[in-house]
Amino acid sequence: MAIDLKQTAIDPDLPTVPPTRNTQEAVRAALGDMQGNILRSHGRDHSRHLFITFATGSADDRQKARQWLASLARPQYITSALTQYEEASSYRDTLRTIAGNGAITPADRTAMILSASSVFVGAMVSAAGYRDLRLGADITPDDPSFAAGAKSRVTVLNDPPVTAWEPTFQATLHALVIVADDDPVKRIDPLVAELKQQLAAIGAMVAEETGTAMRFDDRGDPSPTGTVREHFGFADGVSQPLFFARDIERARTGNGGIDRYDPSAPLDQVLVKDPAGGSDGYGSYFVYRKLEQDVPGFRGDEKALGLEIAKQADPKAQDPTDADIALAGAYMVGRFKDGTPVVEQQVPGLASLPNNFTYDGDVDGVRCPLAAHVRKANPRGDKQRQFGVPLTQERAQRIARRGISFGPATLDPAPTDTVGLLFLCAQSSIPDQFEFIQALWANYEDFLRPATGLDAVIGRLPSADSRDRAVEQPWPKAYGSHNQLDFSKVPPAPTDCFFPKRVGQWVTMRGGEYFFVPSLSALTRFGTVVEPAGNEARS
Template identity: 40%
Template sequence: MLDAPIRWQAAFTDPDVRDLLEDMQANILKSHGRHHAAHMALGFAGMAADDVAAVIRALGRHCTSAWHQLRTNRRYPPHLDGGPVRCLVLGAGGYKALGKHARMPEGEAFRAGMAARAGILADPPRQAWQAAGWRDQAPDAMVLLADADPHAVTRDLEAVERWLDGTGVRILVIERGLQQTRRFRPGEKPEAVEHFGYVDGRSQPIFLAEDLAREEQSVAAEPKDKADPGAPWSPRFKPSQFIVADPNGRRRHAAGSYFVFRKLEQDVRGFNAAEDALGRALFGQDAGDDLLELAGAMIVGRFEDGTPLVRSRKALGQAVPNGFTYDGDTDGAKCPFHAHIRKTNPRGDVQRQFGLPDASGDRNPIMARRGMTYGPKRPMSRDGSEFADKGKEPVQDSGLLFMAYMASIEAQFEFTQQSWANNADFVRPGTGVDPVIGQTADPAQRQHRFQDGHTPGATPTTQPFAQFVHLQGGEYFFAPSLSFLRGVGL
């Protein structure tokens, strides 16, 4: 079942698909899509294994299955609404606390924990993380509560807090998520954006057949790019890239997924000022808003509305293309090699650069991202199309709760961060680190080459771009099957 996209509606007639979906937690196959969430990190220190198992069983009984999520969703992205979604993930510490009741999932990275992998990721040490909650110890588990209604999330959160009181479980930190949105085109629904103002989550791997049919139809309808005559980039991925067997599952098709959680604080005011400074350095001190926006697109790889820079010098004002590749921009003139989306989703650059027979090197590290913003909601213009806090943007306490599911932490998340985002020589020597999430102590690796490849005769120039995204905490987890959560210790 994991070798091809899963058709969830087959569960009405196929008992194997039904068994898989009933035992898998929500949010893995498809984002829960709710705009409000709470993420409660828990510690089990000092608790007996039987007591830990009892707590996990009780929480597990309230977790949402993939089957329930898919049946109750009433709208499609970015506004899913099918009631509450509740999930429970366990860190290595959680499995250790369970003792003989559970086998530890495989993987050196998972077993070591995220803080111990700082040298691989170029992360700051735990001592430099957010003081409240993250700095003291690694969480053993995390409860995710999500709903379209923020008051419903608060009620759920308070109910869990009351129930945990007296169990011996320590609540380490609670991270509230509030998805920021913008309306880019009149008459259309607002879209999820991160605090820098760019559409977030546009390019996702799809391994649910019903969603894939819609996306492939959309890609087929995109205007063709004469400079990129090749086949469009496919959103089709095997579920086995994100779903693995649960070593502790109790049902025939028990499955789960490795889950990475990172709290990434964004200095929005600094980023916006640096974008404007870059635009003036590239296009002159009198550069207008369109050129300043172009400079930002050279950092991100897309304009704010999601239009890929490789396809247009300005936003198209229509449905955003997503089937693009970089086949027509092999010199990185239109979309720089360092641009965030090109660094972390190279779409054929790896195959081309290293002469590989297929694009597996470009596709295999891709993760199923499920992140959402945190921090106060930024004020918007009356029509919801622009932020209304120019010069007063947040510099701290706002950012992205990065979350992603995958089959291998080492081969997907860590590879992407270390070998792509942090590697100044990917995809070519001298490219520089990813200017958005790249981490390095060497200022020279934050120098990037810029060229407006859409304008004949444009002169390349090299400019620095500082780091405005900072890790404040996080951990590696595993999202177990519901049969394990509800039966552990029995």
């Protein structure tokens, strides 16, 4: 049965709901036919991404590929959203048991945690996969950017030319399978080997990427219970659209409340009806991008901006203090490394990764600059204030990020290390969500106001333009202050409260693709597709 995608805060455990909302039966049926990692991150710390190019030269090749995709719908492979939800409950119960029993050894703790969940497996198919496997136009998702593919969107997104992408992504990719778990050796490796053996048997080619969630404590030391960070050192994945009632309640009680900024989102933020699925079948569009991070370059900008901040207070300053550098990084990202929003205070230290904030009291960006990454990517009402755009429209452009870091799991990579983010995000419309954010917010130098500049983290000029052509972003001369005086004049005269400094372009896209995450009923249907007679002659 169909569900109401306008609903927010679904609860599969609630037996009664208001009559205008989805019933428990409908919600559980939809989640049972939906893949995990859409409405909530799979949460595992290690993942392997298998990029698959099927042999499609003959009808027999295509049939084998379709049947292989259908085989993933068996319970031992694909993790449904319902299974993920129930395993998350078991995982939390296990953590409570561990917390209440100080006699549990580290080895037992690990074993208990692993036993609370299975290996996560998810599968998605590209537009080329639907086309080359002859799945049929009537059951192919119709998002225009998905249909065109990531290679055709280079100019729109200011990405490097396809010829500069890594070979994996220059190839035609038909599908992506994600295998994730907290134990990469005993649980991920055997399953990946099994899947690769199956794929080799049908003549498919497989390329791999390996992801690791980097967890560190407040001192920057590796910790299995620490905050997940990315290679620039900042807490990652802090603010996400929330779809389940229990996640929204957790944000209400554990992340500073939701009265100023409500993270909840309706299901249609990320879900669409799967044209190949059954009555309960829903899927999502996923954007995949391999983003390389230039850590030395970023830190150079961070230090240089920190020095300018120091000189605003003391023109004779020769070096920035640690506090100056921390504030510079917070200006660039919009949060300090511990997740404290810079719009809330001038120093780090707020606990529990607060997310209950807006920019209502900082319209001009004297506390959180307008070019800060988190402000560009999620304006939290800025468009309503500046242009009268309804808040519901701005909120509808959010994406659900599901990425993970690649490269050595360290906050201090060696100069020879290649590090970055395997970026993944879910949405119901690629052009209206991911592409809109990247092209019209992050890359648009006049977003909100003229000469705001690029997003200081992910903003990019067209690939043919040099970094020196970027607008110098405006930064506060003094945190939170509009009152600046030019003491070179007699008497001192009011002056601009910002100073210009060019930063950014230290994240480079190395390749990617657009995918659709089909429902389990759709995957099963792929195995029954029969090509029209004479199809071989037209191949």
